[in-house]
Amino acid sequence: MKSFNMINKTVASVDEAISGVKSNMVLMFGGFGLCGIAENCINALSKKNIESLTCISNNAGVDDFGLGLLLKKRQIKKMISSYVGENDEFERQMLSGELEVELIPQGTLAERCRAGGSGIPAFFTPAGYGTEVQTDKEVRVFNKKKYILEHALNADFSFVKAWKGDTLGNLIYKGTARNFNPLMAMAGKTTVAEVEYLVPAGELDLNQIHTPGIFVQRIFRGGVYEKRIENRTITKS
């Protein structure tokens, strides 16, 4: 049998993974709250001299974790999110006008990322019809229901977090840490995946892969995962 030389997307370090990120770029960050965020990439970006970033992420982290780290260093010019304000610094910057914020319905955010990675420039959705979200957007009626036109989103870099990955960039997520990661992986010009377990191509069960490696340009194993829980809730026995 012929042996193949396989594509290898592994990078040696988080610094190599984020190389090329510059001021004024548009970045996507997977995750829901603090669940499934690219902790290592965010930490590394917060140490770089990069600013005026537009960040697309469902949420904006907390004061000292996740995207809150970039906010604290005033690296973010604009946030595009569905739900924010779990941190004081965010609120302060937003109310003082230092930070521009665009709030969009969560399903619209997900679909705009999916569309951006899928060659669909725009789509109609019912979410936001008749609300402030509809302002300046085209409205069309289909089957007697009203819909608004929403445009695809793309990014210079997408930072996603998966549970397992292989050297080809194939990814498997765990639990609800999947959320926006597969969609943002598709929408990045350069998609960086950080994983807890990195294995040689061929070791993952091909039936179980969530994100095909074609959407990923760089992959590395994250050093440490704090995996902070935002709202620890238990059943008292």
Next chain:
Amino acid sequence: MALTKNEIAKRIAQELVNNTYVNLGIGIPTLVANHVPLDINVEFQSENGILGMGPFPKEGKEDADLINAGKQTITSLPGAVLFDSAVSFSMIRGNHIHLSVLGAMQVAENGDIANWKIPGKMVKGMGGAMDLVTSSNNIIVAMTHTNRLGQSKLLKRCTLPITGVSCVKKIVTDLAVIEITSKGFKLTEVAPGVSEEEIINSTDAELTIDKNLKTMVL
């Protein structure tokens, strides 16, 4: 006596239909899961990507990778399934979710709902609410009848920026169950010990009284 939050949730749980999929919002709606009747099978969806959500974990069993849309730690039930946010909102906008229970700041007599923004105050965002209200087959609102200032949250027209247009079907408050009809609010049930008059006085819109007006059974 006005109902407690748990009693509002208990009354809403009576609306659950066997073999359906349900999305519960943050706050009082989350409590509905604690009151599912024994003879009813439902699966709870959380829009961050799980169907078949179970109760909160026992202490020590919390998993940072398993949360609900309120970012609370949860568990999964046998048969649960995980998915990404686009698939999750396909379930929601695609009308595959049968019932959505949400909190609200205001509801208008035409079914408009406002629950995401108070102008001049910190705006946190709509999250998944705008997708949920435009698409679920049945939208039930769980809220107190009046706000902290004693003002009615049931109005002729919402004064706050709305989340969705003509979408609410039913409201369960601490005082009453009210249906949204083509003629506006219809009072169908009163909380035990609460008078019709008290509800009329607490409602800033016309209220039709149902011919078969009942007292809630909890």
